[in-house]
Amino acid sequence: MANKPIYVTQPSLPPLEEYTELLQSVWESGILTHNGPMVQRLEKELCSKLQVGNFTAVTNGTVAIQMAIKALELQGEIITTPFSWIATIGAIKWEGCTPVFCDIDADTLNMDPGKIEALITDKTVAIMPVHVFGNPCDVEAIEAIAKRHGLKVIYDAAHAIGSTYKNKSLLEHGDISATSLHGTKLLNTAEGGGCITTNQELHEKLKRIRFFGHDEKKDIVEDGFNGKMTEVHAALGLANLKYYEEVLKDRKEKYFYYKKELVENTALTFQAIKHGETNYSYFPVIFENEEKLLEAENALNDINIYPRRYFYPSLNTCEHIVDYVKMPVSEDISKRILCLPLYWKLNYSDMDRVIGTIFEQGY
Numbered sequence: 504m505a506n507k508p509i510y511v512t513q514p515s516l517p518p519l520e521e522y523t524e525l526l527q528s529v530w531e532s533g534i535l536t537h538n539g540p541m542v543q544r545l546e547k548e549l550c551s552k553l554q555v556g557n558f559t560a561v562t563n564g565t566v567a568i569q570m571a572i573k574a575l576e577l578q579g580e581i582i583t584t585p586f587s588w589i590a591t592i593g594a595i596k597w598e599g600c601t602p603v604f605c606d607i608d609a610d611t612l613n614m615d616p617g618k619i620e621a622l623i624t625d626k627t628v629a630i631m632p633v634h635v636f637g638n639p640c641d642v643e644a645i646e647a648i649a650k651r652h653g654l655k656v657i658y659d660a661a662h663a664i665g666s667t668y669k670n671k672s673l674l675e676h677g678d679i680s681a682t683s684l685h686g687t688k689l690l691n692t693a694e695g696g697g698c699i700t701t702n703q704e705l706h707e708k709l710k711r712i713r714f715f716g717h718d719e720k721k722d723i724v725e726d727g728f729n730g731k732m733t734e735v736h737a738a739l740g741l742a743n744l745k746y747y748e749e750v751l752k753d754r755k756e757k758y759f760y761y762k763k764e765l766v767e768n769t770a771l772t773f774q775a776i777k778h779g780e781t782n783y784s785y786f787p788v789i790f791e792n793e794e795k796l797l798e799a800e801n802a803l804n805d806i807n808i809y810p811r812r813y814f815y816p817s818l819n820t821c822e823h824i825v826d827y828v829k830m831p832v833s834e835d836i837s838k839r840i841l842c843l844p845l846y847w848k849l850n851y852s853d854m855d856r857v858i859g860t861i862f863e864q865g866y
Contacts, residue, residue, distance in 0.1 A: 564683030
């Protein structure tokens with residue numbers, strides 16, 4: 504349908520009957536939460552599918568970041584990126600820490616490792632990079648800096664399920680990676696998230712934190728909160744997991760379809776993938792200037808196509824939340840970047856409409 508709205512993304516969903524079949528056992532058990540069998544099964548199957556050792560399923564990606572900070576007992580300054588979603592700095596502030604911005608690399612759009620060490624002070628306790636659009640950060644450079652200065656590393660890996668580094672899951676880098684299973688993500692539980700760590704003691708601690716600090720005997724041994732994923736959400740994740748490889752393959756094919764059609768246009772530039780393989784879950788394009796971006800966005804909106812300005816504005820400019828510190832690269836890129844529609848079951852004919860409309864704007 505030519506008039507049907509096309510949004511930047513849509514959730515990948517299984518056939519409804521496959522989801523309701525899983526819900527049948529939830530209804531029969533009467534267990535809706537408190538680390539029920541569906542959550543445990545989801546965690547086990549995610550570990551197998553993603554080839555990670557531990558996965559602690561939680562209510563959302565923001566809580567996952569907060570839990571990571573709490574589990575590492577951090578108090579002080581956390582160096583992070585201004586080119587991200589507001590949840591990144593919101594979680595830092597909610598845990599009583601102070602975000603310190605490090606500008607980004609203009610090609611990868613990730614935190615620039617060459618700018619980190621100048622920001623380290625005696626108050627610095629951790630580095631929190633973001634794998635922007637699933638594009639792997641320079642994990643070796645970042646972790647070398649952290650080791651030199653005795654800092655923890657938490658990766659905001661909200662976009663990074665399915666991304667790899669040296670043919671292994673990107674999620675096992677850092678002390679903890681915090682990921683998202685939100686409806687917009689490549690794999691979703693409607694709302695959800697998770698913490699991944701290779702440290703077994705940290706893994707056990709994360710499980711206690713998400714359940715009010717209770718241990719397996721139900722004794723309260725941690726300062727925790729309610730981060731539990733429900734059985735209903737876990738069931739959706741399990742139903743979606745069946746189609747994970749298909750969704751991953753589909754995103755990659757559509758990513759390169761866009762790229763093939765648009766790459767000859769020298770007026771547009773694209774995110775560089777330099778340190779591993781992305782999951783191709785987003786397709787950002789960078790315009791010459793904000794005026795050109797707005798022209799293209801308005802032209803697409805006129806035909807019921809709605810790309811999105813991820814990430815705008817640059818977080819360092821949100822002066823009602825943080826003190827302004829100039830971040831020239833992030834501020835520049837954030838004004839010129841637009842994510843085009845990309846999702847499972849997006850029609851190629853609709854992608855052609857997106858491409859054609861951009862070309863009609865003189866690109």
